[in-house]
Amino acid sequence: MSLFTKANLIRVLAGAICLLLVLNFVGFRTDGASGTSLSKLSIRRVHKYAHIYGNASSEEGGGGGASRLPAAPLALSKDRERDRDRELHGGPNSTSPTVIATANFTSIPQDLTRFLLGTKKTRPRGHKSTSALLANCTDPDPRDGGPITPNTTLESLDVIEAELGPLLRPGGAFEPDNCLAQHHVAIVVPFRDRYAHLSVFLRNIHPFLMKQRIAYRIFIVEQTNGKPFNRAAMMNIGYLEALKIYQWDCFIFHDVDLLPLDDRNLYNCPRQPRHMSVAIDTLNFRLPYRSIFGGVSAMTREHFQAVNGFSNSFFGWGGEDDDMSNRLKHANLFISRYPVNIARYKMLKHQKEKANPKRYENLQNGMSKIEQDGINSIKYAIYSIKQFPTFTWYLAELKNSERKS
Numbered sequence: 001m002s003l004f005t006k007a008n009l010i011r012v013l014a015g016a017i018c019l020l021l022v023l024n025f026v027g028f029r030t031d032g033a034s035g036t037s038l039s040k041l042s043i044r045r046v047h048k049y050a051h052i053y054g055n056a057s058s059e060e061g062g063g064g065g066a067s068r069l070p071a072a073p074l075a076l077s078k079d080r081e082r083d084r085d086r087e088l089h090g091g092p093n094s095t096s097p098t099v100i101a102t103a104n105f106t107s108i109p110q111d112l113t114r115f116l117l118g119t120k121k122t123r124p125r126g127h128k129s130t131s132a133l134l135a136n137c138t139d140p141d142p143r144d145g146g147p148i149t150p151n152t153t154l155e156s157l158d159v160i161e162a163e164l165g166p167l168l169r170p171g172g173a174f175e176p177d178n179c180l181a182q183h184h185v186a187i188v189v190p191f192r193d194r195y196a197h198l199s200v201f202l203r204n205i206h207p208f209l210m211k212q213r214i215a216y217r218i219f220i221v222e223q224t225n226g227k228p229f230n231r232a233a234m235m236n237i238g239y240l241e242a243l244k245i246y247q248w249d250c251f252i253f254h255d256v257d258l259l260p261l262d263d264r265n266l267y268n269c270p271r272q273p274r275h276m277s278v279a280i281d282t283l284n285f286r287l288p289y290r291s292i293f294g295g296v297s298a299m300t301r302e303h304f305q306a307v308n309g310f311s312n313s314f315f316g317w318g319g320e321d322d323d324m325s326n327r328l329k330h331a332n333l334f335i336s337r338y339p340v341n342i343a344r345y346k347m348l349k350h351q352k353e354k355a356n357p358k359r360y361e362n363l364q365n366g367m368s369k370i371e372q373d374g375i376n377s378i379k380y381a382i383y384s385i386k387q388f389p390t391f392t393w394y395l396a397e398l399k400n401s402e403r404k405s
Helices: 008-026 043-047 082-089 110-117 157-167 193-208 231-240 301-306 320-329 360-371
Strands: 184-191 215-223 250-254 258-260 296-301 346-349 382-388 392-398
Touching: 157 193, 184 193, 184 231, 184 320, 193 215, 193 258, 215 231, 231 250, 231 320, 231 382, 231 392, 250 301, 320 360
Parallel strands: 184 215, 184 250, 215 392
Antiparallel strands: 250 296, 258 346, 382 392
């Protein structure tokens, strides 16, 4: 009986097609190189736990165990030494990825296009500006702002990078070129398994922030598997790691599933800790309770140091933001907010997370642990650091154990 029958050939072809589909799904290209599309792979899978910038075995507390990322070309230096940074870290020995992309300006709001093309994009390459020639940036006029409609169309990160990458500096950094930014803001996003949300978030948040005349950089801090998600600890790690790159004036801690709905909602540095996400569509645009501090929040370095950061005790969903609210009150700080018609957000759909069964116990005992539980006690290892065109990514393993209150 011959093996080369028509039925057998059909089976072979069908098997080959299935194999190609599987390989394409897991992100392997036909040239043998692993794919880099984050729409197909987790950030973790892209790098396969590669120790890009250091040793993951160090476990010192307070961030000492995290490997140090070489200073990136942030374009955030107040003395305008951008060109020196580019020369030091943009040479042939740089480990940062090289992305060649053409911006698709048709998908970017026209007012933003004019804003960028009229400033940064018209300057010749190598042009050096001096601070003496530039005035300080001012906050946008609220009369020019108002409600905005986010773009929630799901696209791969390759598309987002092609649109926004040419307008940014490596690692998702931005600084206005027509004035001196007065607010240098680190956007810290705690992250795990929300890859579709990440794409939508980046597509909306960058154009939103570029118009605010601030200098900023987006840090995505992803927790490794093995333990329940600890959102607060990831924000502590983001704070400590971001300070190794630049002495940011303030930090905005931002859930990846929240999109701002009004461009008068300024992401600048607050005099008092600011709760940003006052009104969320899924909560009928109402503040659930006065002490809430979840979703999106802004604090200066001084605020964050005064309360010893977030507690590292909250594994699983819930409780860490209320604990931070208690810490702020304990430090004689109060929560400020924009009006409810401005501080509005859309929440992207997602499955409800598993609640932390110990959250109430931790909250009850939280005030007694402020000095011992926070950025001064966190133990973690950084497995991977990478600068993508639209964000800087950290893969972090939390070494602190889940314990009883």
